[in-house]
Amino acid sequence: MPKSLLQSFLAACALLVSVSVMAQTVTDVPLSDADVKIKSSAQNAAQKAAQKTAQSAASDAAKKLPTTEEIAAERARLERMRAALAAERAALEQYKADLVKRQQEAAAAEAKAKADAEAKAKIEKAIAEKAVGSAGSVPPPAKDDPVSIKNMSPEELQRQRQLAIARAKAIEKAVAAQKAADAKKKAAAAASTPQTTSPKDKDVATMKLRRITQNKVRYVHLRDVAVNYGLTFAYTKNKANKVSGAVIYDKTRKAVFSATYRDGIVNGVQVYFLYSMLIKNSEPYISEVDFLTCLDPLLRYKTPVKLGMKTIMIDAGHGGSDPGAINGAHKEKVYTLQIAKRLQTQLEKLGFRVIMTRTGDTYPTLQERAALCKKYKPDLFISIHCNSSTNKTPAGIETYRAVPVGGTETKGSKVKTEKQSANEFDANNSRLAYEIQKGMLAATGGTDRGTRHQAIYVTGNATCPAVLVEVGYLSNEAEVKKIASPDYQNKIVSGILAGLAGYGSFLR
Numbered sequence: 001m002p003k004s005l006l007q008s009f010l011a012a013c014a015l016l017v018s019v020s021v022m023a024q025t026v027t028d029v030p031l032s033d034a035d036v037k038i039k040s041s042a043q044n045a046a047q048k049a050a051q052k053t054a055q056s057a058a059s060d061a062a063k064k065l066p067t068t069e070e071i072a073a074e075r076a077r078l079e080r081m082r083a084a085l086a087a088e089r090a091a092l093e094q095y096k097a098d099l100v101k102r103q104q105e106a107a108a109a110e111a112k113a114k115a116d117a118e119a120k121a122k123i124e125k126a127i128a129e130k131a132v133g134s135a136g137s138v139p140p141p142a143k144d145d146p147v148s149i150k151n152m153s154p155e156e157l158q159r160q161r162q163l164a165i166a167r168a169k170a171i172e173k174a175v176a177a178q179k180a181a182d183a184k185k186k187a188a189a190a191a192s193t194p195q196t197t198s199p200k201d202k203d204v205a206t207m208k209l210r211r212i213t214q215n216k217v218r219y220v221h222l223r224d225v226a227v228n229y230g231l232t233f234a235y236t237k238n239k240a241n242k243v244s245g246a247v248i249y250d251k252t253r254k255a256v257f258s259a260t261y262r263d264g265i266v267n268g269v270q271v272y273f274l275y276s277m278l279i280k281n282s283e284p285y286i287s288e289v290d291f292l293t294c295l296d297p298l299l300r301y302k303t304p305v306k307l308g309m310k311t312i313m314i315d316a317g318h319g320g321s322d323p324g325a326i327n328g329a330h331k332e333k334v335y336t337l338q339i340a341k342r343l344q345t346q347l348e349k350l351g352f353r354v355i356m357t358r359t360g361d362t363y364p365t366l367q368e369r370a371a372l373c374k375k376y377k378p379d380l381f382i383s384i385h386c387n388s389s390t391n392k393t394p395a396g397i398e399t400y401r402a403v404p405v406g407g408t409e410t411k412g413s414k415v416k417t418e419k420q421s422a423n424e425f426d427a428n429n430s431r432l433a434y435e436i437q438k439g440m441l442a443a444t445g446g447t448d449r450g451t452r453h454q455a456i457y458v459t460g461n462a463t464c465p466a467v468l469v470e471v472g473y474l475s476n477e478a479e480v481k482k483i484a485s486p487d488y489q490n491k492i493v494s495g496i497l498a499g500l501a502g503y504g505s506f507l508r
């Protein structure tokens with residue numbers, strides 16, 4: 001309780017004690033001090049009167065004794081004094097009774113104030129919980145201001161307490177219902193997101209596809225492919241109005257095939273297939289190896305293979321005794337390391353674990369780089385290079401990946417028959433190359449030279465999905481200036497990061 005109230009209480013107690021003492025005096029002792037005083041004065045008066053009477057009797061012995069009237073008057077006076085004392089005693093008793101009553105009232109008032117404060121605190125807590133819980137979903141309390149609570153009757157306070165508890169329960173229920181609804185919504189969203197088992201993202205093994213073999217190469221019917229991915233098929237025609245290829249598409253996906261060349265276009269990015277499209281008996285086909293290792297990974301929403309993306313190995317091309325491409329003072333090994341380090345910094349900022357095949361001007365052999373990949377088992381391998389040509393005209397960006405078995409190099413015609421470690425990841429290699437190529441093109445505005453297949457030692461012998469990026473032509477005067485600039489290098493890095501983000505969404 002407040003200090004002033006405590007002091008008042010103590011004072012009241014002291015007063016009560018003193019009154020009790022007084023009351024006790026009144027009760028147990030016939031006369032109080034006042035009484036005694038009055039009594040003494042009465043006695044004195046009586047004694048004096050007696051003395052005076054005796055003296056006067058002695059002195060006036062001869063004269064006379066007190067008269068009967070005088071004695072009666074004295075008696076009457078004493079009676080009046082006794083009555084006055086009794087009245088005073090009664091007044092003291094009344095005073096004591098009043099004081100006890102006031103004390104009881106004060107204690108009751110204090111108890112009530114305490115109960116009120118507790119009730120108020122509970123209600124305020126319930127109100128606060130309501131505000132934190134789900135504001136607006138539960139009606140506000142009828143009375144929630146301290147003033148009204150202070151003036152509430154105990155019954156009303158109890159009612160408010162019950163209301164507060166009811167509100168708290170309603171809030172809990174609403175929150176639980178919201179959580180359940182969210183979980184249901186999430187589950188529904190997850191279920192509607194195309195998976196390998198969904199109609200839009202079927203397991204390739206379950207697809208019904210007509211097949212033919214032509215020149216020892218197996219082909220699948222492109223119309224059947226389109227049907228299985230929910231895509232529309234159409235032939236494309238050249239200026240002479242003759243069939244030049246085909247396109248399969250829906251609102252978000254589009255793949256264009258050429259009946260003459262290997263390069264197609266998937267979602268706006270140039271993608272080199274292993275074989276050109278085949279038209280036989282007026283029906284469209286693409287090679288089965290292209291379908292499985294190149295097209296399917298670009299059309300489906302999620303990879304059928306469960307792979308991670310936490311540790312990334314960055315391979316800065318060339319180094320040390322191997323300068324790579326040279327154009328005057330421009331050396332490939334310098335720019336590949338600069339870009340690799342920028343990429344390392346950004347990836348580490350994003351929380352990736354990065355392993356570099358080289359961090360200085362050294363030359364690990366291609367075998368040593370592949371051995372590092374095998375040793376550290378990264379989730380991805382990215383090799384960085386700059387392109388070069390004897391012709392100064394070519395410019396632009398390319399992304400390479402290992403050649404699948406049964407396919408050929410983009411610039412070759414020899415069919416690959418021996419499987420490499422990288423071929424375990426053909427599908428992911430295709431998607432990774434596509435995403436990174438797309439990212440770099442968007443970031444730099446560079447010329448799209450496509451995703452390609454080539455027998456490169458580090459990508460072919462990688463133990464994880466791997467790509468090699470050619471960020472531009474050192475032999476092109478305009479492009480070499482860009483490649484040497486931090487601005488372009490940063491754009492390449494942000495493009496690779498965007499590609500990794502796209503690839504990450506492909507992972508399960």
Ligand SMILES: [Zn+2]
Pocket residue numbers: 317318324325332385386
């Ligand atoms: Zn190179």
